[in-house]
Amino acid sequence: PVAAGDGGLERFQSQGKGRGLRARRRFAVGELLFSCPAFTCVLTVNERGNHCECCFARKEGLSRCGRCKQAFYCNVECQKQDWPLHKLECSAMCVFGQNWNPSETVRLTARILAKQKTHLGRTESEKLLLVKEFESHLDKLDNEKKELIQNDISALHHFYSKHIEYPDNAALVVLFGQVNCNGFTIEDEELSHLGSAIFPDVALMNHSCCPNVIVTYKGTVAEVRAVQEIQPGDEIFTSYIDLLYPTEDRNDRLKDSYFFTCDCRECITKEKDKDKLEIRKLNEPPPAEDVRDMIKYARNVIEEFRRAKHYKYILCELLEVCELSLDKMGSVFADSNVYMLHMMYQAMGVCLYMQDWEGALRYGQKIIKPYSKHYPLYSLNVASMWLKLGRLYMGLENRSAGVKALKKAIAIMEIAHGKDHPYVIEIKKELEAH
Numbered sequence: 001p002v003a004a005g006d007g008g009l010e011r012f013q014s015q016g017k018g019r020g021l022r023a024r025r026r027f028a029v030g031e032l033l034f035s036c037p038a039f040t041c042v043l044t045v046n047e048r049g050n051h052c053e054c055c056f057a058r059k060e061g062l063s064r065c066g067r068c069k070q071a072f073y074c075n076v077e078c079q080k081q082d083w084p085l086h087k088l089e090c091s092a093m094c095v096f097g098q099n100w101n102p103s104e105t106v107r108l109t110a111r112i113l114a115k116q117k118t119h120l121g122r123t124e125s126e127k128l129l130l131v132k133e134f135e136s137h138l139d140k141l142d143n144e145k146k147e148l149i150q151n152d153i154s155a156l157h158h159f160y161s162k163h164i165e166y167p168d169n170a171a172l173v174v175l176f177g178q179v180n181c182n183g184f185t186i187e188d189e190e191l192s193h194l195g196s197a198i199f200p201d202v203a204l205m206n207h208s209c210c211p212n213v214i215v216t217y218k219g220t221v222a223e224v225r226a227v228q229e230i231q232p233g234d235e236i237f238t239s240y241i242d243l244l245y246p247t248e249d250r251n252d253r254l255k256d257s258y259f260f261t262c263d264c265r266e267c268i269t270k271e272k273d274k275d276k277l278e279i280r281k282l283n284e285p286p287p288a289e290d291v292r293d294m295i296k297y298a299r300n301v302i303e304e305f306r307r308a309k310h311y312k313y314i315l316c317e318l319l320e321v322c323e324l325s326l327d328k329m330g331s332v333f334a335d336s337n338v339y340m341l342h343m344m345y346q347a348m349g350v351c352l353y354m355q356d357w358e359g360a361l362r363y364g365q366k367i368i369k370p371y372s373k374h375y376p377l378y379s380l381n382v383a384s385m386w387l388k389l390g391r392l393y394m395g396l397e398n399r400s401a402g403v404k405a406l407k408k409a410i411a412i413m414e415i416a417h418g419k420d421h422p423y424v425i426e427i428k429k430e431l432e433a434h
């Protein structure tokens, strides 16, 4: 296969991991390994009007599609470029009105089908891996997952009948399986969800819980930068999951979504697990059974909260769930325990949503230190937490704390995003403006 970037990378067979990506030369921390334009992508419905549907640029005064009045663009060029994909939804959104609600996976898959129809050769996004080569892991799907895929296929037929030529059901099952384990979500600098995309070359990288690269996004282009020194012959590893959690939780997640168990250094030594599951210091330590029960409780409440968010609970109720669970867990867990941090993070999110800036700041202040300890040295989770804190401080007129926090965010982002990334430039402007 053709080499990506400047030829410093190659596809290879990784022992026990199938195909993977390998360095052919040295890469320094912060260096760009390669970038990959989206094969196709879709802006999430909630961000309509904030970002251009085509290039994902975030700006004021976007102009809207005259037909559906729901898609927004920088200018006529962006609108024209997006039309072959937007037309899959434009008239259908008008016809279905409030009832138009395909999942983002369905929307993305519709675009893949349209793209594959019009674009036959290898694309710029597929220098090392073709979409057609994606793993689908069909043999490993349980009945629940198969049912979800059939629901997606029904929705695809229901909402997109007009402009798509459908392959047969078996081929669609394969395609949804492929999208489920190879799709990416695009987030902004505060890790808010912007949309979903397919980046074939990026999907070639295998997972590690101590990754040597980070993937960031510039518009609809994925960029991959080194966060550890990489030597010639080293395999390139990214992380597929949130690295906050202890080894068992990470591997449950990897098994459920990607059908493998990780054997990275972190997973073998479980070095950080003890700190991540830190128990509150009391006169006498709680019995092991209480700790086990509380971990079980924590995992349940995290799942429960995830569902509650989907069903649009009233915000105060969500905040109450957070506070109650924090109270309960706090009898056994230390504040730095990751399950405590998880609920504090959720509570902070609810506060931000309700524009309770002081409340959000209080949670953020508690989160940031343990976050920096649990996550790897360069982490987007840590950077975005510093950024949120910095912006909160600035908004609440605490300039010195604000400057300090924003500088912490920049220090990480200059490595992960690159010094010239629009997000970094924007934050530097915020520093000057105040």
Ligand SMILES: [Zn+2]
Pocket: 052, 053, 054, 055, 056, 057, 073, 074, 075, 078
């Ligand atoms: Zn645009």
Ligand SMILES: [Zn+2]
Pocket: 065, 066, 067, 068, 069, 070, 071, 086, 090, 091
């Ligand atoms: Zn439209």
Ligand SMILES: [Zn+2]
Pocket: 208, 209, 210, 262, 263, 264, 265, 266, 267
């Ligand atoms: Zn691992």
